Amino acid sequence: MISSAMNQQKSKSKIRPPRKAGSNIIDPNESWKLLEVAIHDIQSKNASKWSFEQLYRLAYNLVLSKNAPYLYNHVHDEIVKHLEINVRTKLENIILEKYNNSNLNDNISTETNNINKSDAADVLKLFNTLWDDHLICIWLISQVVMYMDRTYTKENRLPLVYDVGLIAFYKYVILHNLKDTDETIGSRLIKIFLNYFNLNRNGEMIEKFLIKSTITIFESLVNINGETYYTKSFEPELLLSSHKYYIMKVNELLELKSGSIYINKIVEIINDEKARFQMYLPSNTTEKLSDLMYKDLVINNIENILNLQTDGMKKWIDNDDYDILEKVYILVERISSTKLILRTTLRTIVIANGEELMEQTKKQQLENENVEEISDDKKKKGKKSGKESNTQFAINYIKNFSNYKFKIDQIIANSFSNDIEIYREIESACTTFLNENNRIQEYLSLYIDDCIKKSLKNKSSEEIENVFNDSIMIFKFIKDKDIFEKYYKNHLAKRLLNQKSISTELELQMISKLKTEAGSTFTAKFEGMFKDIKISQDITQKYKIESSKTTLMSDLARMNDGRKFDIDFSILTTNFWPMPVNKTMEDVTYVPALDIAKASFEKFYNNTYNGRNLTWAPNMCTIDLRMNFPSKSYLINMPTLAAFIVLTCFNDDETEDGTKMLTFSEIEEMTNIPTADLIRHLQSISVAPKFRILKKVPMSRDIKPTDKFGLNLEFKNPQTKFKILAVSVSSSSSSSSSSTKEDSKDKFDVTSSSSRLETDSERLSTLESIQRTREFEVDAAIVRVMKARQSAKYQVLVAEVVRLISDVGKRFRPQPSFVKRRVEELVEKEYLRRDDNDRELFWYVA
Amino acid sequence: MTGVEDLEIENNTSKLIEEEDNEVAYVKLISNDGFAFIINKETASISGTLKNMISDTFEEGLTNTIKLHEIDGSVLEKVVEYLYYNDKYKDCIDVPEFNVPTEMALELLVAADYLQV
Numbered sequence: 014m015i016s017s018a019m020n021q022q023k024s025k026s027k028i029r030p031p032r033k034a035g036s037n038i039i040d041p042n043e044s045w046k047l048l049e050v051a052i053h054d055i056q057s058k059n060a061s062k063w064s065f066e067q068l069y070r071l072a073y074n075l076v077l078s079k080n081a082p083y084l085y086n087h088v089h090d091e092i093v094k095h096l097e098i099n100v101r102t103k104l105e106n107i108i109l110e111k112y113n114n115s116n117l118n119d120n121i122s123t124e125t126n127n128i129n130k131s132d133a134a135d136v137l138k139l140f141n142t143l144w145d146d147h148l149i150c151i152w153l154i155s156q157v158v159m160y161m162d163r164t165y166t167k168e169n170r171l172p173l174v175y176d177v178g179l180i181a182f183y184k185y186v187i188l189h190n191l192k193d194t195d196e197t198i199g200s201r202l203i204k205i206f207l208n209y210f211n212l213n214r215n216g217e218m219i220e221k222f223l224i225k226s227t228i229t230i231f232e233s234l235v236n237i238n239g240e241t242y243y244t245k246s247f248e249p250e251l252l253l254s255s256h257k258y259y260i261m262k263v264n265e266l267l268e269l270k271s272g273s274i275y276i277n278k279i280v281e282i283i284n285d286e287k288a289r290f291q292m293y294l295p296s297n298t299t300e301k302l303s304d305l306m307y308k309d310l311v312i313n314n315i316e317n318i319l320n321l322q323t324d325g326m327k328k329w330i331d332n333d334d335y336d337i338l339e340k341v342y343i344l345v346e347r348i349s350s351t352k353l354i355l356r357t358t359l360r361t362i363v364i365a366n367g368e369e370l371m372e373q374t375k376k377q378q379l380e381n382e383n384v385e386e387i388s389d390d391k392k393k394k395g396k397k398s399g400k401e402s403n404t405q406f407a408i409n410y411i412k413n414f415s416n417y418k419f420k421i422d423q424i425i426a427n428s429f430s431n432d433i434e435i436y437r438e439i440e441s442a443c444t445t446f447l448n449e450n451n452r453i454q455e456y457l458s459l460y461i462d463d464c465i466k467k468s469l470k471n472k473s474s475e476e477i478e479n480v481f482n483d484s485i486m487i488f489k490f491i492k493d494k495d496i497f498e499k500y501y502k503n504h505l506a507k508r509l510l511n512q513k514s515i516s517t518e519l520e521l522q523m524i525s526k527l528k529t530e531a532g533s534t535f536t537a538k539f540e541g542m543f544k545d546i547k548i549s550q551d552i553t554q555k556y557k558i559e560s561s562k563t564t565l566m567s568d569l570a571r572m573n574d575g576r577k578f579d580i581d582f583s584i585l586t587t588n589f590w591p592m593p594v595n596k597t598m599e600d601v602t603y604v605p606a607l608d609i610a611k612a613s614f615e616k617f618y619n620n621t622y623n624g625r626n627l628t629w630a631p632n633m634c635t636i637d638l639r640m641n642f643p644s645k646s647y648l649i650n651m652p653t654l655a656a657f658i659v660l661t662c663f664n665d666d667e668t669e670d671g672t673k674m675l676t677f678s679e680i681e682e683m684t685n686i687p688t689a690d691l692i693r694h695l696q697s698i699s700v701a702p703k704f705r706i707l708k709k710v711p712m713s714r715d716i717k718p719t720d721k722f723g724l725n726l727e728f729k730n731p732q733t734k735f736k737i738l739a740v741s742v743s744s745s746s747s748s749s750s751s752s753t754k755e756d757s758k759d760k761f762d763v764t765s766s767s768s769r770l771e772t773d774s775e776r777l778s779t780l781e782s783i784q785r786t787r788e789f790e791v792d793a794a795i796v797r798v799m800k801a802r803q804s805a806k807y808q809v810l811v812a813e814v815v816r817l818i819s820d821v822g823k824r825f826r827p828q829p830s831f832v833k834r835r836v837e838e839l840v841e842k843e844y845l846r847r848d849d850n851d852r853e854l855f856w857y858v859a
Numbered sequence: 860m861t862g863v864e865d866l867e868i869e870n871n872t873s874k875l876i877e878e879e880d881n882e883v884a885y886v887k888l889i890s891n892d893g894f895a896f897i898i899n900k901e902t903a904s905i906s907g908t909l910k911n912m913i914s915d916t917f918e919e920g921l922t923n924t925i926k927l928h929e930i931d932g933s934v935l936e937k938v939v940e941y942l943y944y945n946d947k948y949k950d951c952i953d954v955p956e957f958n959v960p961t962e963m964a965l966e967l968l969v970a971a972d973y974l975q976v
Contacts, residue, residue: 064919
């Protein structure tokens with residue numbers, strides 16, 4: 014064939030064709046014969062022996078002689094023939110040689126060892142070569158017949174010769190069935206390709222160029238409708254195969270039941286895949302495949318993975334595993350903008366952690382107590398009372414929570430790129446679990462109390478700031494802030510009256526922080542208390558200057574065995590302070606010197622502030638008393654009432670052996686101290702072993718009216734200076750049958766200077782008192798709203814009241830039913846009036 | 860010193876290569892009646908047909924010679940003149956008119972169509 018073509022060419026090139034082609038009669042068959050040989054030569058890469066001008070001229074003249082359709086069809090047929098005879102056969106042969114039908118048909122994602130890497134590469138290489146050659150052929154052919162393309166093909170809107178070549182390749186090679194099968198060559202090629210591609214996914218080295226160029230071929234193949242083989246067949250297969258691959262990977266990983274391996278591995282796979290997409294695939298496939306990948310790898314499994322108990326989200330948070338948490342965050346952020354999965358998981362974990370925090374604190378407590386017990390045994394000290402340890406528990410709990418919150422904040426900063434939504438979710442979860450503990454307000458106040466009294470001593474301003482900020486953070490989480498106010502007020506009062514704060518600055522700092530957070534109304538009473546203390550100091554000062562002008566002080570000193578008689582006054586404004594005015598103390602018998610001082614101060618005060626009422630509260634004071642026992646002389650700080658007992662009843666005991674004994678009733682008569690208080694104070698100086706300055710007959714915890722008391726001359730204490738605390742209200746009342754029902758409300762025992770967790774009965778009365786305060790607050794809010802509006806619909810009124818108290822006042826969130834009861838109450842009291850026609854409408858009654 | 864000499868030798872070599880390239884950069888066009896025009900390949904490539912002819916694949920590409928059986932010398936001269944004219948003014952705005960002799964107009968039209976100018 015070839016040699017004959019050469020002969021023909023040589024002989025033909027000497028013939029000079031007629032100059033005016035159009036005018037000469039041309040035999041199309043003759044011309045075509047030449048062109049056909051030339052095309053064969055082009056297809057077998059022998060074009061160089063042809064003169065382009067000659068071939069071009071042949072085609073040109075054919076077109077000019079109106080033989081274009083003839084030429085077009087023949088060129089088309091020639092291209093097809095070549096594809097069928099040469100290209101297709103070669104491709105078919107190599108495929109059949111490398112793969113017999115049985116082994117490849119459906120197992121794309123099966124194990125790699127089924128696939129021979131080099132076989133696949135060979136097939137794909139040949140495919141690429143054949144394709145490239147084909148492109149060159151049709152390019153050259155289309156150049157030769159360019160004149161036809163420019164005129165005839167365009168005029169008749171036929172595919173250009175080059176496109177004919179592309180379409181023909183699609184139709185006669187790709188879509189042609191493999192010998193003896195019903196599978197097209199194209200689909201087999203895709204399978205081979207995907208096998209090869211998956212080898213790479215499984216970590217094997219492949220020829221990148223082969224992948225890339227093969228994909229380009231699939232993209233270039235177009236059918237007559239302009240659809241590419243890529244979108245029509247390749248892409249769906251690629252997606253399917255990828256899906257199988259992802260599922261296989263996921264199943265492998267899920268079997269390990271390890272969240273961290275899963276997440277790490279998935280991130281790795283995703284990164285590899287992304288690199289692969291970027292390198293090989295067009296953007297819209299990347300998008301589809303990427304979506305598929307995230308669906309298979311992340312969306313469908315992430316929830317299960319995060320919730321794995323042994324190695325899941327919870328563990329990572331416990332261990333501060335920032336790295337994996339960050340990976341989780343990035344994955345979740347990619348699959349959902351709301352990050353709902355992550356948020357709900359976090360929420361569950363944080364709430365669970367909240368419970369653990371409680372357990373952890375209990376455990377800690379237990380351990381500490383054990384340690385203390387051991388050391389206590391050695392030092393022979395009494396065991397800490399249950400209440401004190403409860404208090405410690407409250408303080409520890411708040412501490413632990415602060416630490417926990419700090420830990421979570423670190424995680425948010427390090428792993429969740431400070432995501433505000435996650436931050437809010439965690440805050441909300443914290444709010445939930447903190448408020449599940451209905452004593453959280455008291456805990457927090459105790460914590461602050463402890464800080465201001467003890468733990469902030471010698472701390473840097475930065476540490477102080479941190480502690481306070483933590484406190485404010487918890488304060489924000491707390492729902493019923495009015496309860497907190499109540500406790501804070503109690504604790505603050507004790508600190509102020511007993512001068513227990515490390516410094517006034519600390520107190521003011523905390524209050525100013527609370528003020529910023531909750532508004533000035535919230536802290537008004539705290540500030541009032543401060544003002545009282547300040548003014549009291551000034552007044553005491555002035556009083557002392559004033560009285561130094563008289564002989565009063567020297568008179569008193571004489572009465573006091575010649576020692577200096579010092580006295581301080583605290584004048585408290587009733588409204589600001591948590592304890593009520595207690596008129597029962599008015600009859601108490603004062604020690605003579607104190608009685609004089611009291612009278613002189615009353616006179617002084619009434620001169621300074623005319624018309625003010627002073628009610629004395631000796632039950633809230635302490636006295637430093639020097640007592641000379643046979644063993645030693647002691648300086649004892651004790652509650653004023655206790656000192657009154659000692660001074661009034663036993664100071665005159667001149668008997669050498671302290672035989673003066675008085676019964677409870679006699680003491681009661683002499684001192685006029687209310688029974689309940691008397692019991693408590695007697696208990697504190699006659700029952701507690703370390704502070705038994707009075708002896709009691711019979712010796713027992715309970716105090717009965719017939720019990721007798723006398724000075725305990727055998728009293729000994731290792732310290733010469735110590736402090737006796739009053740027995741707290743509840744512990745005495747639990748033992749005394751004459752329980753003080755009427756003043757169990759608002760009981761405020763300032764003399765027991767250390768603030769501690771309330772007992773259940775105290776708690777109950779606190780809650781009752783809060784309930785009453787709330788009624789006032791709601792009433793006040795209702796009246797405020799109605800006064801401003803004159804009339805309001807019920808719903809509007811309730812909403813506004815809730816807003817005022819909860820959002821503006823930051824106190825608590827009143828239940829609508831509660832507001833409803835108060836509204837009804839106010840209607841009854843004729844502050845409000847229901848509209849005659851509209852039951853829902855209320856009017857303000859001025 | 861030796862370094863400088865080496866450099867000079869290299870320079871000479873590169874000059875030689877340039878000259879060789881220059882030779883290849885021209886193509887010979889031969890008209891129907893035997894007139895030959897040697898023109899710049901780049902300029903020749905303005906014609907789509909000529910451009911395809913001088914691609915490596917075919918005989919013309921190897922010999923750097925194109926026999927144009929369809930075109931007379933006089934017409935080819937005008938064509939070559941036009942190609943250079945086109946090349947010279949391809950980036951200009953004010954282009955002087957290209958003079959086409961009336962009697963040659965038809966022949967030129969056919970040639971232009973053939974050559975895809």
